[in-house]
Amino acid sequence: MLQRPTSYETEGVIKSEAASTMASWLAQIQKSSDLGSDVWTLLALVVGVALLHKVFFGRKKLRLPPGPRGWPVLGNLPILGTMPHLSITELSKKYGPLMSIRLGSASAVVISSPEMAKVFFRTQDHIFANRPFTINGQVFMYNFQDVSFSPYNEHWRFLRKVIDMEIFSNKRLRHLKDFRGEEILASIERMLEEGRGGNPVDMKKSMAQLSVEHICRICFNNNYSQWKSKSCHSNGVPKTLASMLDEWIAISGAFFVGEYIPYLRKLDLGGFEAQLLRLRSDFEQFLNPIIEEHRKNEGRSDKDFLDVLLSLQRENQDGFPNDRVKALINNVLIAGTQTTSDQTTWALTELMRHPDIKQKVVDELDLVVGRERLVEESDIGNLVYLKAVVKETLRMYPSVPLGVPHEAMEDTQVAGHDIPKKTRVLFNAYGIGRDPKLWEDPTTFNPERFINSPIDVKGHHFELLSFGAGRRQCPGMDMGLLLVQVTVAQILHTCHLSVPAGVVVDVEEGIGITLPKANPLMVLISPRLEPQFYIQKGIKVNFS
Numbered sequence: 001m002l003q004r005p006t007s008y009e010t011e012g013v014i015k016s017e018a019a020s021t022m023a024s025w026l027a028q029i030q031k032s033s034d035l036g037s038d039v040w041t042l043l044a045l046v047v048g049v050a051l052l053h054k055v056f057f058g059r060k061k062l063r064l065p066p067g068p069r070g071w072p073v074l075g076n077l078p079i080l081g082t083m084p085h086l087s088i089t090e091l092s093k094k095y096g097p098l099m100s101i102r103l104g105s106a107s108a109v110v111i112s113s114p115e116m117a118k119v120f121f122r123t124q125d126h127i128f129a130n131r132p133f134t135i136n137g138q139v140f141m142y143n144f145q146d147v148s149f150s151p152y153n154e155h156w157r158f159l160r161k162v163i164d165m166e167i168f169s170n171k172r173l174r175h176l177k178d179f180r181g182e183e184i185l186a187s188i189e190r191m192l193e194e195g196r197g198g199n200p201v202d203m204k205k206s207m208a209q210l211s212v213e214h215i216c217r218i219c220f221n222n223n224y225s226q227w228k229s230k231s232c233h234s235n236g237v238p239k240t241l242a243s244m245l246d247e248w249i250a251i252s253g254a255f256f257v258g259e260y261i262p263y264l265r266k267l268d269l270g271g272f273e274a275q276l277l278r279l280r281s282d283f284e285q286f287l288n289p290i291i292e293e294h295r296k297n298e299g300r301s302d303k304d305f306l307d308v309l310l311s312l313q314r315e316n317q318d319g320f321p322n323d324r325v326k327a328l329i330n331n332v333l334i335a336g337t338q339t340t341s342d343q344t345t346w347a348l349t350e351l352m353r354h355p356d357i358k359q360k361v362v363d364e365l366d367l368v369v370g371r372e373r374l375v376e377e378s379d380i381g382n383l384v385y386l387k388a389v390v391k392e393t394l395r396m397y398p399s400v401p402l403g404v405p406h407e408a409m410e411d412t413q414v415a416g417h418d419i420p421k422k423t424r425v426l427f428n429a430y431g432i433g434r435d436p437k438l439w440e441d442p443t444t445f446n447p448e449r450f451i452n453s454p455i456d457v458k459g460h461h462f463e464l465l466s467f468g469a470g471r472r473q474c475p476g477m478d479m480g481l482l483l484v485q486v487t488v489a490q491i492l493h494t495c496h497l498s499v500p501a502g503v504v505v506d507v508e509e510g511i512g513i514t515l516p517k518a519n520p521l522m523v524l525i526s527p528r529l530e531p532q533f534y535i536q537k538g539i540k541v542n543f544s
């Protein structure tokens, strides 16, 4: 009798057994006069061909990681809902640290433990450094001409080097130090002005504006002031860069059905692809005049990121098309704004909910910096408690709660499970950050847990991979971290913050590809230092 394969190791033997058994069946059918009727012959042939097809072309039996059963066609898409990081965290409690899910026709695994993260992003990082196909990468990044959505290939290696050198090198970070300081102080000046007379100020909005201004400085430095309040018109509606970035985050948080069930792509269910295309053209309206202006002034010495891209384009005419310039600018704008502003907003949110912790930060600032000057970036190294507050924020509110998806470039095995080529990899940063097996009382905001702890966020401690690890680790890590730390320090040092009477500061999470705070963060804000220290730094503060 024909045996079904029990494991893929014995598959070759079984295939030849199956072939010879089928041959003998067919021979018997031909010989046998009892079974000579057409019906029996046809039936035997159909069964035989089906069996042979299954043995030769059927998928070998894989030992996939455990996971929930999916629906036909849709797989597990329907149970993910609008907050996939929450549903995936719940599911992983049941199915463990390495879970299989199916997103339409795409297979995925979810990593929910530091041990698994170490295998994927260190031991087998060379296999998992790819990105899967995404409609976002294809549409918004002009066919994957950026860094974040690009597959792992020569193109990615080249561009990653460009951005590492031109934006994120230590030299560049130092060079941009004054800009960062100026932007943060300008933002404080605006908040103090807005908050005069006990007017509540929305810190979430202010932090979003600050992050956009900071990234605009990096990208369009020289004529920056000309561009910062520039708006474009989409269908007659004026849009600022900040509102376009918000729109991108919201659209990108949606599940693009066509990405997972390709034959439905034409239907564009939910209309997300059309929205993305429209948004790309809004970004172009914003970018094109800036690019033209930069082209006219190519000789200037103090080059910004766009200048660098345009000079690369001049050197490699065909190898560096306009679309690549736009994709890279889009990439830096989207990767560097909401991430930092979300982190700063969550840190301030938790500090407003915990006045005792806020007071400890302020006490440390007074001790290390004093009240006779403003915070400098060089102070950060000595602000141990402040750094613990930022780490605790990254633990509880990872900017990218399910990571940026990776993809297996070849078949492999992890922890005794098969991971076939093209499997998507989601990193459950949110679930790991709130896992009671790893963190005591994980839903309590408690920076003390990082005092005297060796754990940092730089990719060596797999329980806190806020910026990822391995080849695809966030290149903006040092800049993003510094910006969050300096902003929180400068605000708490220069301003009194309090919650308006009757307001409860909530921690409701919003929808999007990142983890935004859903509601505004309204605070009362007033100057904390003597007037001369603001004046020295050129901040206009009205003390009346």
Ligand code: HEM
Residues within 6 Å of the ligand: 147, 148, 149, 160, 331, 332, 335, 336, 337, 339, 340, 343, 398, 399, 400, 403, 404, 405, 465, 466, 467, 468, 469, 471, 472, 473, 474, 475, 476, 477, 479, 480, 481, 484
């Ligand atoms: C607190 C702030 C930030 C956080 C928490 C953060 C987090 C992350 C994470 C988790 C990834 C995915 C890593 C992976 O695939 O394994 C990533 C990728 C990336 N980030 Fe950040 N990021 C931050 C700030 C920035 C800034 C300021 C920039 C640029 C100005 C930036 C640019 C990028 C880019 C280009 C990638 C894609 C890298 C690649 O695919 O090779 N990020 N970031």
